[in-house]
Amino acid sequence: MGDILFLAHRVPFPPDRGDKIRAFNVLKHLSTNQRVHVVAFADDLADLKRANELKLGETRIVWRGKSQAVAGVQALLTGKPLSLTAFDSKEVRETVAGLLARYPIDTIYVFSSQMAQYVPENAAQKVVMDFVDMDSAKFKSYGATTGGVTGWMMRREAKLLGQYETAVAARADASLLVSDEEAALFRERTGAERVHAVGNGIDTASFDPAAPFEHMPAGDGPSVVFTGQMDYRPNIEGVTWFVEAVLPLVRARYPQATFAIVGRKPSAAVQALAAHPGVVVTGEVADVRPWLAAASVVVAPLKLARGVQNKVLEAMAMARPVVVSRAAATGIDHGGTIAVGETADEVAEAVAGLLADPMRATALGQAARQRVIDHYGWDAKLAVLDRIMGLGAPSAPRRAA
CATH class of the missing domain: 3.40.50.2000 (Glycogen Phosphorylase B;)
Structure with a gap:
């Protein structure tokens, strides 16, 4: 059994917001059986210091300092979704190539569609794509309720990102969504077949009214x-x-x-x-x-x-x-x-x-x-990952989107 390369659009530690909570717990689950290497972006200065806290294989954290304006211009010039140009990085691409060359990695776990651009063309590794949510559907909703140039950009993003999601899912060995409803929507709009619902859990020992934490004084009203x-x-x-x-x-x-x-x-x-x-x-x-x-x-x-x-x-x-x-x-x-x-x-x-x-x-x-x-419970929610990660290797190399 080889190593896993985990690609994340945001450092998956500490688990203090929605995307980090899921990424952290998936990473924790995967690392119980295999060595996991991590490449992730940081958009908070504190996150640049998190590499040693993850206590995994090799961990590389790259600062994401590109402005939305620059990413927007790049998106218009290249015809790509803004979601991709905002996360496009030569440093991350070189880092991924280096890790794949140095370690016996047999699976690439991609957390969020922005990171699928770093899966090499003709990758020999198994690719598990955790979309979490269908982002193109979110932008479609935004575009329907927003006017002017911003609304046009949202509708453009929905169209291009939807096409990208379809292409990525066609090449991935498994596509993961956070709920049955989201998985059904994804299948309907992309035609993808290897789609699985892997739900979020909750740490009920930490989030427990009886757990040790500093309580607030009662207020004057509800x-x-x-x-x-x-x-x-x-x-x-x-x-x-x-x-x-x-x-x-x-x-x-x-x-x-x-x-x-x-x-x-x-x-x-x-x-x-x-x-x-x-x-x-x-x-x-x-x-x-x-x-x-x-x-x-x-x-x-x-x-x-x-x-x-x-x-x-x-x-x-x-x-x-x-x-x-x-x-x-x-x-x-x-x-x-x-x-x-x-x-x-x-x-x-x-x-x-x-x-x-x-x-x-x-x-x-x-x-x-x-x-x-x-x-x-996270263990119950992520048990399905053990079956997904155990899928056979691709029968032929796949081209990344």
Whole structure:
């Protein structure tokens, strides 16, 4: 059994955001049986120092400093998707070639479609492509709701990236998506055959209300909490809609209710929401668990959501009552242990109803925790990888997209 080369668009450590959480746990799982070498980009200066923390085979971290403007010009000049030109790097290409020459690598695990460009042409290795989500579908949704030049770029990205995803899947030995729904959509739009759903899990020992962490003092009124990366468009749009359309309805019944937006890199639009009554924007916090534990209700009011929302699994694991949009609930086998609403009235009623009935809220939270314990352990979710990684070697060399 040979080594694995793991290519990631972002350093998979620490597991403190959605893509890093999945990448970290996949990497941890793969490294139990085989030596794994890692090549990853860093877009945070702190991540440049993470190589020794991964404790794997050879690990190379490359700074991604290319601006969106430069990547955009390159995309237009080359006819490629911006998602590819933004991650195009001569250094990474040379690093990958060097690792493949030095080590007995028999499998290349590609995490996110941006990294598929580094799979060599005529690669003899088995290629496992973890798309996670179908990014072209995300850009198609963006393009349908955005006007002007930005909307045109989004529609262009959806088209070109969709073509690229199709080509990559045709050459890969296995294509992975994060949910059955996402896998079905991918098959429908690409015609790909070797497609597998490999879901996300949750560390229920860490995300446990009984775990050791510093608790926050109780506030004067009920607290509604949202957690997430706050420079990410779906999160920005979700909290903006909640503040403008839902929170006033909740505060009409509970004037002391607060809404905490917890997450790193809040955009200017998110920071401006702090001017609304009852809204708190925290920025980056060392640990989201104290905020979740203190929440009367956790919300995920996303209008656009792909795959499985880790923020929802984390809140469920912390035994909190959770209210989500239908989009945010997609892909989660919640068994009715979270409340789902779509309109502002529906979401506000679900939140206010839980605030009005603490016993029901507690029971719902406890049921949600038990649900993730029963269905969302990482070992169980990633067991399918053992079968996928054991697929036979390609019968003939494949050309990378």
